[in-house]
Amino acid sequence: MPAGLHERGGPITVVRMADRIRFVLNDQPVEIDGLSPMTTLLDWLREHRGLKGTKEGCAEGDCGACTVVLERPDGKHEAMNSCIALLGQIDGLVVRTVEGLQAAGGEPHPVQAAMADADATQCGFCTPGFVMTAYAFASGGESADPDTIHDALAGNLCRCTGYRPIVAAMTQVAGLPIEPPAIAAARTAAASFDDRFHAPRSLTELLALRAAHPDALLLAGATDLGLLASRSRKPPSAVIHLAYVPELTAVDETSKDVTIGAAVSYARATPPLAASFPALRPYLSRLGSRQIRTMGTLGGNIGTASPIGDMPPVLIALGARLKLVSPRGARELALESFFLDYRKTALAPDEVIENITVPKLEADEMFFCDKLSKRRDQDISTVAAGYRLAVEHGRVRRARLAFGGMAATPRRAEAVEAALVNDGFAAAARALAATFTPIDDWRGTAAYRLQAAQNLLRRLELRMASPAYALEVEAL
Numbered sequence: 001m002p003a004g005l006h007e008r009g010g011p012i013t014v015v016r017m018a019d020r021i022r023f024v025l026n027d028q029p030v031e032i033d034g035l036s037p038m039t040t041l042l043d044w045l046r047e048h049r050g051l052k053g054t055k056e057g058c059a060e061g062d063c064g065a066c067t068v069v070l071e072r073p074d075g076k077h078e079a080m081n082s083c084i085a086l087l088g089q090i091d092g093l094v095v096r097t098v099e100g101l102q103a104a105g106g107e108p109h110p111v112q113a114a115m116a117d118a119d120a121t122q123c124g125f126c127t128p129g130f131v132m133t134a135y136a137f138a139s140g141g142e143s144a145d146p147d148t149i150h151d152a153l154a155g156n157l158c159r160c161t162g163y164r165p166i167v168a169a170m171t172q173v174a175g176l177p178i179e180p181p182a183i184a185a186a187r188t189a190a191a192s193f194d195d196r197f198h199a200p201r202s203l204t205e206l207l208a209l210r211a212a213h214p215d216a217l218l219l220a221g222a223t224d225l226g227l228l229a230s231r232s233r234k235p236p237s238a239v240i241h242l243a244y245v246p247e248l249t250a251v252d253e254t255s256k257d258v259t260i261g262a263a264v265s266y267a268r269a270t271p272p273l274a275a276s277f278p279a280l281r282p283y284l285s286r287l288g289s290r291q292i293r294t295m296g297t298l299g300g301n302i303g304t305a306s307p308i309g310d311m312p313p314v315l316i317a318l319g320a321r322l323k324l325v326s327p328r329g330a331r332e333l334a335l336e337s338f339f340l341d342y343r344k345t346a347l348a349p350d351e352v353i354e355n356i357t358v359p360k361l362e363a364d365e366m367f368f369c370d371k372l373s374k375r376r377d378q379d380i381s382t383v384a385a386g387y388r389l390a391v392e393h394g395r396v397r398r399a400r401l402a403f404g405g406m407a408a409t410p411r412r413a414e415a416v417e418a419a420l421v422n423d424g425f426a427a428a429a430r431a432l433a434a435t436f437t438p439i440d441d442w443r444g445t446a447a448y449r450l451q452a453a454q455n456l457l458r459r460l461e462l463r464m465a466s467p468a469y470a471l472e473v474e475a476l
């Protein structure tokens with residue numbers, strides 16, 4: 001049981017009063033009172049603050065017209081989509097919009113000057129979003145190689161200029177000196193902003209709130225849930241925001257495991273995961289866009305339980321374990337046992353995913369993963385696969401394989417593993433057909449998905465046989 005949860009025989013009640021949302025916008029402190037914390041940041045900027053530079057294009061995190069930049073205390077600048085971010089999530093953060101970019105004396109910021117010099121705009125609708133993405137990229141100290149620029153731009157769409165001049169502007173601004181935030185944001189100490197938006201600051205508060213508000217949805221990065229407020233204009237009736245609970249935002253590493261808090265963003269989770277599992281770096285670079293990876297989390301990807309979520313199949317193949325916590329205590333569950341049926345999980349109503357632990361590879365093991373989607377970027381997988389293999393003299397001795405898009409849930413494929421170890425790749429492809437009934441939807445028919453998954457196994461065989469082929473595939 002988490003310390004202090006049941007003191008004097010009963011659960012602790014969170015008694016703090018509702019508080020204002022405080023953050024820093026374009027170097028000025030802001031306090032918001034009397035407005036729903038479920039309002040999107042974009043609506044607040046445009047309709048309440050009169051800052052119309054930030055645009056609404058798709059209202060679902062896809063086009064980047066609403067991009068603003070979070071300026072972290074460590075100097076990191078991260079682009080994010082303001083259309084799917086809820087005001088309550090912004091508490092304690094430092095935000096910059098395109099209006100906050102002007103250099104001293106009203107001169108255009110170097111990023112704006114570079115966009116103008118490169119003729120990187122026509123109708124201009126997408127331009128503030130591109131400018132903010134370029135600003136985050138420029139101050140990140142990254143190189144101007146085409147792959148990095150492509151990665152930075154994957155979350156922004158332009159319908160009229162064409163990307164060549166935009167890439168040219170990005171090339172010009174790479175590596176601008178980092179400007180740390182002028183003032184730090186004070187984070188509110190509140191556990192709730194109103195009776196609908198709960199923002200616990202400790203695990204104890206989180207579990208007490210979960211018990212007290214069983215109908216409130218857990219909210220991590222809001223890249224799934226935020227769409228209810230933006231696209232559907234029907235925000236959840238109540239949420240419990242997880243981003244400020246220390247246990248859920250910790251990253252821990254031992255010689256045996258990597259543990260990622262469930263509310264750690266993809267942007268923060270990628271370096272420790274990629275250090276132990278290098279194949280995850282290119283894989284994660286195709287999950288959404290940078291804007292989505294600033295906010296989205298592993299806990300959200302698992303909690304949403306989509307059969308086509310990118311991370312469950314690779315984490316199942318790796319043998320990941322979940323720590324689930326509730327007022328009744330903590331339990332550990334293999335990720336493969338978490339998904340029970342379509343969007344149905346083993347999470348009890350009072351439980352929360354605290355973290356995900358991934359065992360590191362043994363000396364004889366290697367790990368590969370693959371994702372097929374209709375677009376390279378900004379698109380969830382049609383079929384995804386993870387393979388953890390122990391190989392000796394070119395033969396697979398042990399295997400853990402898992403697939404997404406091949407059933408109502410992401411699933412481990414034990415029969416395919418056995419066929420691979422005992423009889424090789426051709427037998428594994430046949431076992432795949434006998435094991436799975438793939439889902440059938442507009443992303444891919446069941447027949448397509450089966451064929452594609454079998455082809456992924458063939459690709460794995462080629463990859464293992466030829467390191468040069470592996471490099472080509474990683475570069476796709």
Ligand SMILES: Cc1cc2nc3c(=O)[nH]c(=O)nc-3n(C[C@H](O)[C@H](O)[C@H](O)COP(=O)(O)OP(=O)(O)OC[C@H]3O[C@@H](n4cnc5c(N)ncnc54)[C@H](O)[C@@H]3O)c2cc1C
Nearest residue numbers: 061220221222223224225288297299300301303304310353
């Ligand atoms: C433009 C766009 C592109 C995307 N591209 C991809 C993609 O390429 N691949 C992909 O897989 N997904 C993609 N997604 C979906 C989404 O980004 C991911 O599923 C993401 O991981 C969700 O995480 P989150 O923190 O934003 O979750 P949230 O939206 O905050 O929550 C999602 C669900 O998980 C539950 N939840 C969150 N945290 C916990 C927890 N700790 N314990 C229990 N339940 C919890 C919530 O209650 C909710 O039901 C995309 C989304 C958008 C908008």
Ligand code: FES
Nearest residue numbers: 057058059064083
């Ligand atoms: S409006 Fe398109 S990503 Fe936000």
Ligand code: FES
Nearest residue numbers: 122123126158159
């Ligand atoms: S300049 Fe018109 S959409 Fe990009």
